[in-house]
Amino acid sequence: MILLRREIGEALRQERQSQGRTLRDVSAAAAVSLGYLSELERGEKEASSEMLSAICGALELPLSSFLSTVSDRVAETEAMSAPVQLPVASARAARSAA
């Protein structure tokens, strides 16, 4: 199962690191505890709507852009976890070889 909190956490960390900022800096700017932000980034906690708004604000990132990034990440994960389909010809060949 694809877990949204994991994708959100990874997207938050990626954005923070791409800005060259520390957990301390962003947690202070968002007025959330450093421990909480760290847990969010590791996908261990669900972000409340208020917290997510505050953190996106601290990263100067519109919530819509952030969600769009998360949507793209989830789409990639979905593509990787899609069921593999064998070509019918191969399945037939496998049966006749058996």
Added chain:
Amino acid sequence: MILLRREIGEALRQERQSQGRTLRDVSAAAAVSLGYLSELERGEKEASSEMLSAICGALELPLSSFLSTVSDRVAETEAMSAPVQLPVASARAARSAA
């Protein structure tokens, strides 16, 4: 402040209604209580990642598509709540008229 849970709730309700399905049907298919789904749709509860996956599954909607819809909704709300800027000429006219 734009609250993600409200946007998620409205997007869930819109999707369910566009499929012509009842709260009872979708909550049963997702194995969540009807009351919980109703609270989610009203933006009163934060959806856990597991619940959101289950509900998207029940709606036969990839999580990525759902998030993309939510991102679009949030972008619209952001555009509506952007600060209004007065044209400079009008502000000057207002001052000289005062």
